[in-house]
């Protein structure tokens with residue numbers, strides 16, 4: 001685990017760019033619910049959290065309908081940042097919700113939609129977040145949509161780093 005302070009909003013935007021083609025093909029919109037011009041800083045493992053967001057946003061695209069949307073939202077708490085990925089897609093049947101984090105578990109309906117996948121994405125997400133002492137929660141309703149949320153420790157930049165960031169963005 002390699003902890004560092006980074007801007008998770010800008011990571012989310014990079015991931016939107018990576019997944020843009022996939023989403024665009026099915027007219028699915030990827031958006032930030034609110035834009036923070038100063039960024040949103042967390043203290044976490046950059047590459048692992050990048051994996052978490054890729055898996056969650058990919059699922060939100062994959063298990064969506066054409067013309068749907070995926071929203072990422074950040075809520076700053078005193079010591080933590082709450083990150084939520086919401087879609088208005090297929091949703092998860094109530095009887096399956098508890099099992100989606102198990103390795104190889106896939107909801108039968110999504111399988112019948114012929115969506116490829118191994119059923120490992122969310123098991124990896126949960127494992128990475130456990131390594132950050134964070135848990136993930138899911139809220140879903142069939143044919144309405146799904147939302148996954150988790151907390152990360154807020155990142156504090158020292159003045160020097162703030163200056164570097166400002167210089168970088170000029």
Ligand code: ATP
Pocket residue numbers: 055059060063087089090091092100105106107108110111116117118119120121122123146
């Ligand atoms: P992989 O991620 O390994 O390619 P996968 O997407 O099937 O395969 P997970 O990401 O672990 O595996 O997800 C497990 C199952 O949970 C999925 O097969 C799907 O049925 C359901 N699921 C996950 N995310 C969503 C979502 N946003 N909306 C609806 N169903 C979802």
Ligand code: MG
Pocket residue numbers: 055058059117120121122
């Ligand atoms: Mg997946």
